Structure formats: C-alpha cells, structure tokens
Amino acid sequence: MSTLLLRLGAPLQSWGTSSRFVRRNTDRAPSRSGVLGLLAAAQGRRRTDPLEELLGLRIGVRVDQPGRLERDFQTARTRDGANSMPLSYRFYLADAVFAVAVEGDRALLESLERALRSxxxxxxxxxxSCPPAGRLLHGLAEGGVRDRLEQHPWLASPWVQRRHQEPTKDLDIVVDCPPGESDAELVRDEPISFDPRERRYEWRSIHRTAVTVPNPAYHAPTSGPGPAVDPFDPMAAFEGIA
Incomplete structure (x- = not known):
C-alpha cells in the first residue's frame, strides 16, 4: 500500500461530527468525512456524486499542533427586520496543524495528488470560511498510515518547536481500525452521501494512540566550561550582622 501525506493547517478550521441546530461544534482533529470531502472537492465531485471509490481509503491523523478552541456567535433577523432569530454558536480550532495520512491504491492516490495540486x-x-494555509502536499510514499505518521518530521510551526525544549515530542494520532479491535472507539463520520437532500453518515471504528517524533528545533547543550560565574554575593554583608 501507498500513503499520501497532507498537512492541514490554517488560522481557523472546524471539524464537526455532532453539530445540531444553532450550536456547531468542532472535534479536536479532522474528521474522516471532512478529509474525504476535501478530496472529493479537489476531484470535482459534486455533493450528489457517489463516494464509493473514496470510502476504501484508510485515514490517520496526527495532532502536530493542537491549537486552541475559539467560539464565535452570529446574529440574524427576519428579512423585514421585525424579529430577531436565535443566536447561533460556531466553534473553531485556531492555529492548529495536523498531519493526515491517506492510505490506498497507488493509482488512486496519484490521481488525488494531481487533483490537490489543481x-x-x-x-x-x-x-x-476556513481555507488551508501553507504547504498542503507532503509526498506520496510506500508504507501504511502509521508508518508515515511515525516517520514524517514534526509539522508544527517553528515557534512551537522552539518553545518545546526537549529532543523529542509525543504526538497523539487517530487511525481507522477494523471493528471490534481492542480499545477501539465508534465515531459517526463515515460519509455515505453528501447530498443536501439526504445526508447519510455511518459509524466507523478508530484507535487512539501516540507516536514520538524528533524535535528539529532542539539544540543540545554544548559541552565544556560554562560561562564565568560572578563571585559577588550581595547577601554576604549581612552574614556578620546575623
């Protein structure tokens, strides 16, 4: 199997799988339905087009930069301005970065890579309202989802890497897994149809774990004598008095 690696980063992104009515939540990581929707848009599929070809893809997400949760609210009135509509709340992830590995047949992944370029x-x-920012494509290579997420360099912003004063970083990952696997969770974000007249989502199994990657911004302390220490002790004058 081959795997296509994407970097999903932007000032704002939102991945809702359980939004209802006036409250539109976001998950803490990209949803399968959201990633497949992005791939379908790149290919030019319309919401009424079938998705069977994409449903066979296996997806894994690595949380390289979790970002922070932001809440926005929107107001509206009727067209004549006489009545106010209920407030609606929108939740976003601000300044988040994710590495997304898409595993499948190489010919299909090559066509998806071309589509994402144009x-x-x-x-x-x-x-x-949340277009991607920065480099999206990070290469097509042999190997499975977990292999790519373990081996690919940390994609967090440079300032985040510099603030992490350790040689390695533990990153959470969420990977598709077979039903019934140990510690598997069920999430309802398997898109069967994006048709606005008949949206359909089914349950899928995911497995949450972690991987450790090197921190490219880490610099080990240099060996040898350190800086000279000032021998002056401002409290020494009080020792005799005490």
Whole structure:
C-alpha cells in the first residue's frame, strides 16, 4: 500500500461530527468525512456524486499542533427586520496543524495528488470560511498510515518547536481500525452521501494512540566550561550582622 501525506493547517478550521441546530461544534482533529470531502472537492465531485471509490481509503491523523478552541456567535433577523432569530454558536480550532495520512491504491492516490495540486472546487478545512494555509502536499510514499505518521518530521510551526525544549515530542494520532479491535472507539463520520437532500453518515471504528517524533528545533547543550560565574554575593554583608 501507498500513503499520501497532507498537512492541514490554517488560522481557523472546524471539524464537526455532532453539530445540531444553532450550536456547531468542532472535534479536536479532522474528521474522516471532512478529509474525504476535501478530496472529493479537489476531484470535482459534486455533493450528489457517489463516494464509493473514496470510502476504501484508510485515514490517520496526527495532532502536530493542537491549537486552541475559539467560539464565535452570529446574529440574524427576519428579512423585514421585525424579529430577531436565535443566536447561533460556531466553534473553531485556531492555529492548529495536523498531519493526515491517506492510505490506498497507488493509482488512486496519484490521481488525488494531481487533483490537490489543481483542485476543481475550492478546498476548505471543515467550513467554507476556513481555507488551508501553507504547504498542503507532503509526498506520496510506500508504507501504511502509521508508518508515515511515525516517520514524517514534526509539522508544527517553528515557534512551537522552539518553545518545546526537549529532543523529542509525543504526538497523539487517530487511525481507522477494523471493528471490534481492542480499545477501539465508534465515531459517526463515515460519509455515505453528501447530498443536501439526504445526508447519510455511518459509524466507523478508530484507535487512539501516540507516536514520538524528533524535535528539529532542539539544540543540545554544548559541552565544556560554562560561562564565568560572578563571585559577588550581595547577601554576604549581612552574614556578620546575623
């Protein structure tokens, strides 16, 4: 199997799998339905087009930079301005970065890579107001999802890497897994249809674990004598008095 690696980063992104009515939540990591929707948009698939070809892909997400949760609210009135509509709340992840590994047949992944380089429809990270920023494609290579997520360098922003004063970093990952696997969780974000008249999502199994990657911004302390120490002790004058 081959795996295509993507970097999903932006000032704002939102990945809702359980939003209802006036409250639109976001998950802490990209959803399967959101990633497949991004790939379908790049290919030019319309919401009414079948998704069977994409449903066979296996997806894994590594949380390289978790970001922070932000809440926005929107107001609205009726067209004549006479009545106020209920407040609606929107939740986003601000300044987050994710490494997303997409595993499948190489020919399909090569076509997806070409589509992502020249997408038919605009790409967005969960919502239309959240376009991706920075380098999206990080190569197609042999190996499975976990192999790519373990081996690929940390994709967090340089300032985040510099603030982490350790040689390695533990990163959470979420990977598709077979039903019934030990410690598996069920999430309802397997898209069967994006048709607005009949949206359908089924349950899928995921496994949460972690991987350790090197920190490219870490610099080990240099050996040898350290800086000279000032022998002056401002409290020494009080020792005799005490």
């Amino acid at each position: 997408p038919v429809f605009p790409l967005f990270l969960g919502r239309r």
